[in-house]
Amino acid sequence: MTIHKKFDLTGRVAVVTGGVGLLGAEFCRTLAEAGAAVAVVDLNASASHGTADALTKNGYKALAVPTDITQPDSVNAMVGKVLSEFGRLDILVNSAALDPKFDPDAAKKGIAPGAFEDYPLDQWNAALNVNLTGMFLVTQACVKPMLDQRKKGSIVNICSTYGLNGPDQRIYVRDGQRVAFKPVYYTVTKAGVMGFTKYLAAYYAGTEIRVNALTPGGVFNNHEEYFVKNYSARTILGRMANKDEMNGALLFLASDASSYMTGNNVVVDGGWTAW
Helix, strand or coil: CCHHHHCCCCCCEEEEECCCCHHHHHHHHHHHHCCCEEEEEECCHHHHHHHHHHHHHCCCCEEEEECCCCCHHHHHHHHHHHHHHHCCCCEEEECCCCCCCCCCCCCCCCCCCCCHHHCCHHHHHHHHHHHHHHHHHHHHHHHHHHHHCCCEEEEEEECCHHHCCCCCHHHHEECCEECCCCCHHHHHHHHHHHHHHHHHHHHCCCCEEEEEEEEECCECCCCCHHHHHHHHHCCCCCCCECCCCCHHHHHHHHCHHHCCCCCCEEEECCCHHHC
């Protein structure tokens, strides 16, 4: 098999949760360009249809499936719709997650969002429900057709450098004032993603269902100048990632190019974790 053929996804069907997010939309496009039919799965119905429509207008196979990944009935209906439309399911990309957005004026208000000592229980529970329980439910539903298809498939769980190391809270300081803290749930849930990945890889030993993680570093998303400066100084390559710089690793893990890889993690972080 040629190297180009190893990356070819023609005839395969992929589900991408968080499919309208900054990275999720990139993953949908990447898999579609490689030949896969893509189910764009997201809670945002209008954005799901917009992402899928953009792909189909460019000649790719795509289906919008608005889904609440925290609800079993919604998840099972999503898988049923994918199978009804495409007849199979080969690739799952678990990209849906809650990621905190900070108030740029918090310091002026005398508050530091995300502080551990007063972190709200409802926000903790909401994050665990999406970032871990949602991933559990979607994987549970999607792996069943993979088992029916000669026990073959690829599952890619999106992690974070903050799931490998604790956040460097110093980068959330502007002009000597604390702007925010990266909240506790993000590190805890992303560390859980790694545990989930290793558990599943071991559980499906003896099959061709491979389970790996992709760990991005910080991806630029119109961050404030102070944050970009602080983050870049902490990274070996001296900058944040562009949103398309995870696509190569994602395609590698989803395709036969990584056929001898399971239970592992590809880190694309500009050297953040190498210091």
